[in-house]
Amino acid sequence: MSSIEWFDGGDADAIYGLLGQEYEHPTRLLPALCPVCGQLGVHLAFHAWYDTRPSRGGGWAWCSSCHGYGHGSWVVPVWWRNIPGVSIHDLTFSPGTLDDRAALVDEHWNLLVNELERVTT
């Protein structure tokens, strides 16, 4: 198990806010600039509980550098597809298990963003 202490609320709300900003038309590539510590440490992810859309699911935003995060229940965006190899059993309230796979999370997010760019331009 990871021994990282994650914090939410307070300053970390600025990190969580990035997830909402990307909800409709994501444009940020990951890792993104952290509004708290200024490092390129922010990762964003959803996980849909169901294959249908709209589906309820979870959303996470966290920084690998300062360890701020936010997590909550979301109707996942229509463009989202779950990260290959990540199942609901891997997920916890805090983002530690996702942070362990941050490179995979970023690669998947960036793939989806690039696909959307091609569709809309």
Ligand SMILES: [Zn+2]
């Ligand atoms: Zn940070």
